[in-house]
Amino acid sequence: xxxxxxxxxxxxxxxxxxxxxxxxxxxxxxxxxxxxxxxxxxxxxxxxxxxxxxxxxxxxxxxxxxxxxxxxxxxxxxxxxxxxxxxxxxxxxxxxxxxxxxxxxxxxxxxxxxxxxxxxxxxxxxxxxxxxxxxxxxxxxxxxxxxxxxxxxxxxxxxxxxxxxxxxxxxxxxxxxxxxxxxxxxxxxxxxxxxxxxxxxxxxxxxxxxxxxxxxxxxxxxxxxxxxxxxxxxxxxxxxxxxxxxxxxxxxxxxxxxxxxxxxxxxxxxxxxxxxxxxxxxxxxxxxxxxxxxxxxxxxxxxxxxxxxxxxxxxxxxxxxxxxxxxxxxxxxxxxxxxxxxxxxxxxxxxxxx
Amino acid sequence: xxxxxxxxxxxxxxxxxxxxxxxxxxxxxxxxxxxxxxxxxxxxxxxxxxxxxxxxxxxxxxxxxxxxxxxxxxxxxxxxxxxxxxxxxxxxxxxxxxxxxxxxxxxxxxxxxxxxxxxxxxxxxxxxxxxxxxxxxxxxxxxxxxxxxxxxxxxxxxxxxxxxxxxxxxxxxxxxxxxxxxxxxxxxxxxxxxxxxxxxxxxxxxxxxxxxxxxxxxxxxxxxxxxxxxxxxxxxxxxxxxxxxxxxxxxxxxxxxxxxxxxxxxxxxxxxxxxxxxxxxxxx
Numbered sequence: 001x002x003x004x005x006x007x008x009x010x011x012x013x014x015x016x017x018x019x020x021x022x023x024x025x026x027x028x029x030x031x032x033x034x035x036x037x038x039x040x041x042x043x044x045x046x047x048x049x050x051x052x053x054x055x056x057x058x059x060x061x062x063x064x065x066x067x068x069x070x071x072x073x074x075x076x077x078x079x080x081x082x083x084x085x086x087x088x089x090x091x092x093x094x095x096x097x098x099x100x101x102x103x104x105x106x107x108x109x110x111x112x113x114x115x116x117x118x119x120x121x122x123x124x125x126x127x128x129x130x131x132x133x134x135x136x137x138x139x140x141x142x143x144x145x146x147x148x149x150x151x152x153x154x155x156x157x158x159x160x161x162x163x164x165x166x167x168x169x170x171x172x173x174x175x176x177x178x179x180x181x182x183x184x185x186x187x188x189x190x191x192x193x194x195x196x197x198x199x200x201x202x203x204x205x206x207x208x209x210x211x212x213x214x215x216x217x218x219x220x221x222x223x224x225x226x227x228x229x230x231x232x233x234x235x236x237x238x239x240x241x242x243x244x245x246x247x248x249x250x251x252x253x254x255x256x257x258x259x260x261x262x263x264x265x266x267x268x269x270x271x272x273x274x275x276x277x278x279x280x281x282x283x284x285x286x287x288x289x290x291x292x293x294x295x296x297x298x299x300x301x302x303x304x305x306x307x308x309x310x311x312x313x314x315x316x317x318x319x320x321x322x323x324x325x326x327x328x329x330x331x332x333x334x335x336x337x338x339x340x341x342x343x344x345x346x347x348x349x350x351x352x353x354x
Numbered sequence: 355x356x357x358x359x360x361x362x363x364x365x366x367x368x369x370x371x372x373x374x375x376x377x378x379x380x381x382x383x384x385x386x387x388x389x390x391x392x393x394x395x396x397x398x399x400x401x402x403x404x405x406x407x408x409x410x411x412x413x414x415x416x417x418x419x420x421x422x423x424x425x426x427x428x429x430x431x432x433x434x435x436x437x438x439x440x441x442x443x444x445x446x447x448x449x450x451x452x453x454x455x456x457x458x459x460x461x462x463x464x465x466x467x468x469x470x471x472x473x474x475x476x477x478x479x480x481x482x483x484x485x486x487x488x489x490x491x492x493x494x495x496x497x498x499x500x501x502x503x504x505x506x507x508x509x510x511x512x513x514x515x516x517x518x519x520x521x522x523x524x525x526x527x528x529x530x531x532x533x534x535x536x537x538x539x540x541x542x543x544x545x546x547x548x549x550x551x552x553x554x555x556x557x558x559x560x561x562x563x564x565x566x567x568x569x570x571x572x573x574x575x576x577x578x579x580x581x582x583x584x585x586x587x588x589x590x591x592x593x594x595x596x597x598x599x600x601x602x603x604x605x606x607x608x609x610x611x612x613x614x615x616x617x618x619x620x621x622x623x624x625x626x627x628x629x630x631x632x633x634x635x636x637x638x
Binding site: 081085143150 | 525527528530531533534535536537538550
């Protein structure tokens with residue numbers, strides 16, 4: 001399998017720079033999710049890997065092979081699009097077989113491959129059906145299966161789940177997870193949906209304004225965002241950010257009305273401008289605790305998992321805290337909060353994590 | 355006012371008035387065709403009589419007589435060659451053009467599309483003399499190549515318009531998936547995309563064949579004895595004897611509409627889609 005090296009990749013559409021000087025290596029045989037808001041350049045980047053767009057500047061390598069000027073059809077990749085591409089008027093099996101026909105495989109080998117993907121994607125029961133009869137989720141499975149059956153070295157997914165209705169979406173996501181576990185290929189997956197990214201990725205490459213701002217495992221990127229953007233974009237709700245007027249720095253010591261402890265942040269303390277804390281990083285108690293900071297509950301709502309999300313006001317500062325069902329249910333007007341030091345991330349003026 | 359809102363709709367009879375009206379109007383439009391066809395089978399004596407005869411013993415005499423004239427069969431052959439030849443070439447060229455417009459979107463596509471259609475803005479009569487001179491100069495007068503090229507040129511713009519509409523309705527993801535699979539552009543154009551725009555091909559075929567099959571003026575001016583088609587044959591043949599030979603007109607007319615009726619009837623279901631210019635489809 002190949003890794004994908006991007007060297008100084010830039011793509012401009014007239015005056016608009018979609019992708020801005022990206023230097024990055026997508027590791028082989030793993031799932032890399034390009035995650036970011038709409039218009040951040042993630043799809044453009046993927047289309048350049050596929051050869052469907054050519055970079056304005058920079059080179060693309062599959063391992064040591066420079067493929068920048070190699071046409072799409074010679075790149076030996078697979079690609080699944082947002083809208084399922086299926087061939088009407090044919091059966092599901094035929095759809096899966098079509099691209100294999102040009103590879104001159106033996107009938108046995110072809111059947112083996114088709115049956116294999118059908119099994120992984122749970123398509124055995126519909127193999128004989130006509131594709132028109134199937135819902136969008138199943139159609140997308142067919143499109144995915146077709147790529148897998150071809151066994152290219154790299155498979156690209158361009159928001160494959162976005163246009164699928166909600167119930168099929170969950171099922172498709174599960175199938176993908178299982179599929180990715182079995183595949184040895186290098187997989188690049190574009191999405192703007194963080195739960196998809198969290199579920200499927202080995203590593204998430206977070207993109208903003210045409211640049212990859214951070215690439216880490218889902219856990220790392222969630223727990224240790226390297227920028228305010230990463231903290232805000234991942235998590236639901238995103239990270240709470242506490243503005244400078246709630247931070248006091250003296251020497252290496254940092255204090256804040258939001259927590260009672262003093263944090264020794266060493267030499268970096270002087271550049272601390274804001275800090276962030278995740279909603280679940282805030283401990284909430286309904287009874288007064290030692291060192292607890294009193295807060296007022298302004299709103300509470302219950303989440304899908306039974307946890308509560310509390311909107312809290314500490315003086316004039318508004319933050320969100322996620323708490324267990326029992327605390328959320330009993331929380332009245334006043335609660336006491338505390339924050340563990342390891343749940344606090346400091347950021348400098350430019351929004352970079354310290 | 356609630357009562358009026360919820361008042362059930364007045365029940366209509368077994369056949370609605372509107373339906374009857376629609377049938378009436380449709381039949382009215384069909385009458386000239388019906389007259390031609392029925393006349394073709396009438397005995398000569400009852401063709402031009404007043405009041406008209408509606409009940410008669412059908413005969414094939416008129417048709418066999420018309421067919422026995424020297425040039426009749428050759429008119430048909432000529433018509434078939436230049437009509438089908440030009441329209442098939444036109445559709446092929448138009449498909450290539452429409453594919454480029456739809457997929458590569460060259461700068462100024464909208465304006466180019468507009469320009470394409472502009473050949474149809476000017477009345478044909480304005481072009482007759484220049485084309486006559488041009489064809490004489492290029493020695494294309496009374497040749498299939500000349501006529502086919504001319505009619506193809508006339509058929510291409512409209513076909514490009516129809517086909518582009520259809521192609522725009524076929525997601526580019528089909529093209530890109532093809533590329534990913536290692537297909538060439540030609541393969542994608544003709545094996546992946548072409549089958550999906552069949553209704554568009556049929557629609558442009560039918561519209562153009564209707565035009566070329568019926569075209570008289572240019573065939574008369576640019577053609578000659580070797581290439582005159584049925585419309586010219588009908589015109590010259592009908593007045594041969596000094597008076598209008600209605601039996602001849604009706605017989606040739608009947609044979610003349612027959613291929614069109616068959617073609618249109620066979621492709622009717624595609625044609626309905628074709629009239630919407632493919633816009634109903636949307637992404638995949």
